[in-house]
Amino acid sequence: MTPEEIAATLRELFDTATINANAPGSWQVDTSSFRLLVLLSEDNTWLRVLLPIVPAESGQPFLEQFLEANFDDTQEVRYALHEGVIWGVFQHNSGTLVSADLSNAINRLVSLHQAGLNNVFNRLIESRMRQIIQAAKQQGQSLQATMQSLERFYAEGLMGEINQTSEAREEVLAVWRRRLERLWNEG
Incomplete structure (x- = not known):
């Protein structure tokens, strides 16, 4: 996917007022309930989509269940731990990524965010x-x-x-x- 195709997919999913292009290959979607980050690698070969789920402190008792969910339930997205936050993460080679798969992954991340700790x-x-x-x-x-x-x-x-x-x-x-x-x- 090109940066233009990524931006177009984001516009299909979200109100354009919520989408900010922070830098080339970097977007942030701010809604009333979450902040989604979309990042292309410097060489534009990899796309990463990130959505904070819960503070790590809140999720600490459920780390085993988060990892089990990665194995059984999360499909193309994963839970990850970074800088005191449990994130929903999607990573894909941008050369083979299509808009429908990006849309599905973003919807899945939003679903993980909405579930918070309930599923684990x-x-x-x-x-x-x-x-x-x-x-x-x-x-x-x-x-x-x-x-x-x-x-x-x-x-x-x-x-x-x-x-x-x-x-x-x-x-x-x-x-x-x-x-x-x-x-x-x-x-």
């Missing part, structure tokens, strides 16, 4: 639930007995928030129940 948090929760299921099955517990243990943990204050209302606790337990039922036969 859910991945972590599912991993922990699989561990609970595995431990319960090793002890010969049924799904019902496992659920009763979780309810007891909530009732005794071992799980949940200190000031959690009974309605909130029931909502959380309902989510646990649905997830356990979904994962029970898989694990």
Whole structure:
């Protein structure tokens, strides 16, 4: 892709008022919710698109899940860590890149940004639930007995928030129940 084609693709995706050409081969898209950077290498052979996702401090507990997502879920984009920020990154040889692929990658980056920590948090929760299921099955517990243990943990204050209302606790337990039922036969 030429710089002109990159600029045209950005104009197709974003309001032109949000697009700034900072220097030759460098664009910044500023919206109300994110700042997207598009950078060509000095020799124009590689294109990199960057979008900050979360501060590294917020994402630190989920680094394993970010890396797993890179392997399983992120397709042509990747999570990366640089200067205290977890970024969504797309890199491609600009000579073989076409507008449709750049548009798809940018849309995917925006999707990662919008999800923030939700996807990796859910991945972590599912991993922990699989561990609970595995431990319960090793002890010969049924799904019902496992659920009763979780309810007891909530009732005794071992799980949940200190000031959690009974309605909130029931909502959380309902989510646990649905997830356990979904994962029970898989694990």
